[in-house]
Amino acid sequence: MQFNSTRQGMAWLHTWLGLILGFVLMVCFFFGALSVFDREIDRWAIPETRFDPQPMPSFDNLLMGVFERIEPDEAEYNRMMPKYHDASAGEMTPRLELPADEYWAYTTHRDPVLRMGAGFRVPFPADTEGHNHIHGNTTIDPRTGASVPDHHLKIGSEWFYPLHYSLNINWNFLGFFIVGIAGFFMLVALISGVWIHRKIFRELFTFRRHKSKQRSILDMHNMTGVVALPFHFFFAFTGLIIFVAFYYMPVTNTMLEPLHSAQQEIEAQEMGLPHERAGIAAPMASVDAMVAEAKRRWAARDMAGEVGFLQMHHVGDRNAYVSIYRAGSDRVALVGEGIHFNGVTGEVLREDPPHSLAESIGDFLAGLHLQHFEHWFLRWLYVIGGLLGCACIATGFMFFVEKRKQQHAKAGSQGSRVVDAFAVTTVTGMVIAAIAMLIANRFIPAATEGKGEIEKIVFWSVWALSFLHAAWRSAPVALAKSNPAWKEQTMLIALLGVVAVIANWISTGDHLIKTIFTDPYWAVAGVDLSLLAGSLIALLTVKKMSAMNETQSKQEAGQEEIATGETAYE
């Protein structure tokens, strides 16, 4: 490749990296924006959990009983137990007889329900140093301790949220790595984009929508990219930081396993927290008393707060200890200010020391991305940032096609036609798939076994169908015209948004008048209002596209007249 200038080289880089990875980045940005309100989408999708967020309930009176009910996951047991178990040492322990070794519970200021889990010990471990666990998780209503059915998928926090960092492709963590590569090249695209942009400040506010389609699309691409440049940069960057050890140093569980284990042991020793079980059974002290003491110590440090995460290690053993972390709802940095207690005596074993400057910077960077803080206004600003990112990528695709389709039409190439079909699928198809999933969630009866699995199938199938539709309708692009699939799918978004809101109303009785005025419940009202806003924007876009197509066909008709006129002269 030969370039006459650096700018030309940068333009080439920006165009092709942007095109290839833009499809992935679009998923990251769109579902990332939805993840800002993942818990609220969960409430919409699981109506049984539509009540107010609750603080961590009493451990002694409520949680302990729930922990004791948790069973090891059957699939995980079948898959992992034969690997963890040392057959020469004895019989494989049946699933329901595995002894619990670890309990945890996690909540945030936005969670009405409480997530809990237990780790079960393997009595005859093949790897005695490995501390391998078979896990079991549950979600409960913290007011009563009743379980929320497992087959109800938390569409926000268990589908949209992981989609934005793993594409939900879990096979060999492939999705994570694809997103990692895309995130890295997002930074490259930002830098090269700034480089090739001639008038970054002079045209910051410029959107010439009356000029040619190509000009107005490029203006919008530049504007959405540049005004939110700090957001785009920091979210791609902090996303990489959060997964940095995983992306770039995935060796702690393979090549460096012995070193990793040794390090953990030394750390535990330094912290004074027992790394191993003593092997001697002992009764547990009151955890509620430990929680009260932890809260007292936080308050004494002028950072009074609620418990966010609570973990009991070596359950039922003389070496048991309990770690209690603070919910970080009042600050950006994810710290936790952990306080650790002896599980048998209830004494404080250790208070986590304040973090060093480097650690604090890391806490802040991870915290600004993961947003555990309580700040509704900033959450909405993040959504706006995410949607500006989507607009930037979408207009990038459109510009790619607009710039080339005349040339391609003359040369008989199908290039822009293919890109355009993929663009339709990633821009409108993705939105349709997400809303279709929500609608399916409201139509499938709550008692249906495997309800969540069906919803996932609906999501992928609808997305695949949107691609088939876009490909089937794409022929005009090869003739330098526009793909009617854009308009048709946008129209479908407008329709589906309204259908979803009505489906919620019919299936739960929660309409907007109720959720806003008579019995306010903003989590559900917010999702409904966002769906309606999406519909409205889609409708306005359809109107705009119709107007544009009309002027275009008039222009074309005009040109044809001129052309026929010219032939008449000849």
Next chain:
Amino acid sequence: MNEAAWLTIAFVLMLLAMSWFALSLKSHWKQVTDGKPASRILRSLGWFCVMLSGLACLQADHASMAVLVWAMLSATAAFIVGQVLSYRPTLLRPLALFRA
């Protein structure tokens, strides 16, 4: 004063700042009114409002949070001003002070 009030003030200040930044550019000034802008004054006014907006953010939140709100407000406000200039540029006429 409560948090919501300070955040509203911060947002309005950021909108003013972005409007004056835009008006300091000849091409946008022409969309709004005639003549030429006193670019330097308008730009200084813009920076002044950006600073004030930051101070308002600090009144509402802990410094680490305020920085994020401030940065995100600047992005949102710049986008809004860009759209206003494209659809209803005359809305900015009252701010077209300081002609050159």
